[in-house]
Amino acid sequence: NAGVTQTPKFRVLKTGQSMTLLCAQDMNHEYMYWYRQDPGMGLRLIHYSVGEGTTAKGEVPDGYNVSRLKKQNFLLGLESAAPSQTSVYFCASTGAGHSTDTQYFGPGTRLTVL
Amino acid sequence: DAKTTQPPSMDCAEGRAANLPCNHSTISGNEYVYWYRQIHSQGPQYIIHGLKNNETNEMASLIITEDRKSSTLILPHATLRDTAVYYCIVRAFNNFNKFYFGSGTKLNVKP
Numbered sequence: 001n002a003g004v005t006q007t008p009k010f011r012v013l014k015t016g017q018s019m020t021l022l023c024a025q026d027m028n029h030e031y032m033y034w035y036r037q038d039p040g041m042g043l044r045l046i047h048y049s050v051g052e053g054t055t056a057k058g059e060v061p062d063g064y065n066v067s068r069l070k071k072q073n074f075l076l077g078l079e080s081a082a083p084s085q086t087s088v089y090f091c092a093s094t095g096a097g098h099s100t101d102t103q104y105f106g107p108g109t110r111l112t113v114l
Numbered sequence: 115d116a117k118t119t120q121p122p123s124m125d126c127a128e129g130r131a132a133n134l135p136c137n138h139s140t141i142s143g144n145e146y147v148y149w150y151r152q153i154h155s156q157g158p159q160y161i162i163h164g165l166k167n168n169e170t171n172e173m174a175s176l177i178i179t180e181d182r183k184s185s186t187l188i189l190p191h192a193t194l195r196d197t198a199v200y201y202c203i204v205r206a207f208n209n210f211n212k213f214y215f216g217s218g219t220k221l222n223v224k225p
Contacts, residue, residue: 031211042215050210090157094211101211105157
């Protein structure tokens with residue numbers, strides 16, 4: 001099992017450009033999440049999904065959109081990137097079979113917006 | 115979900131036990147305590163979790179006070195590879211498994 005993978009690992013954008021980050025998991029997990037982590041801070045939840053075709057807002061959803069067209073994939077989109085979105089983005093997934101299921105995290109995508 | 119308070123940093127000598135405290139004084143009866151760690155900006159790694167009983171696994175022990183207002187993560191024999199940021203998270207039952215991370219404790223294990 002590869003677990004949770006993220007594509008790309010690094011990206012540099014100019015202000016106003018758009019991009020999509022891909023998260024894939026091979027553990028047949030129902031729930032998936034996108035977080036951002038700014039320097040010296042903990043992770044903050046952007047959006048999450050509790051199943052194929054469903055998404056919901058987290059703590060800091062503004063400026064991002066997400067889609068969950070397939071159970072194994074969760075996409076995070078930036079329509080018009082801003083320097084404030086420079087961050088490390090982590091994807092995570094977990095099962096829905098038990099209330100104490102833990103989250104498994106990907107390696108992160110380092111995004112710089114100039 | 116209840117808030118947590120952790121010291122920003124701690125030092126520990128290699129080979130000694132590392133005891134990381136966490137305060138969660140507003141915890142509710144159905145909220146679990148989780149511990150994760152993040153090594154050098156990698157994705158966070160699960161360590162342990164508990165509700166009210168003390169828990170132990172191959173990585174660590176979790177001690178939760180009787181009133182559940184605080185807990186301590188114990189790494190019994192810290193190594194240099196345990197240097198990381200440790201996050202204490204309180205998570206409610208049935209909230210779609212969402213986690214809210216604080217700033218964590220940076221544990222520095224020194225030779």
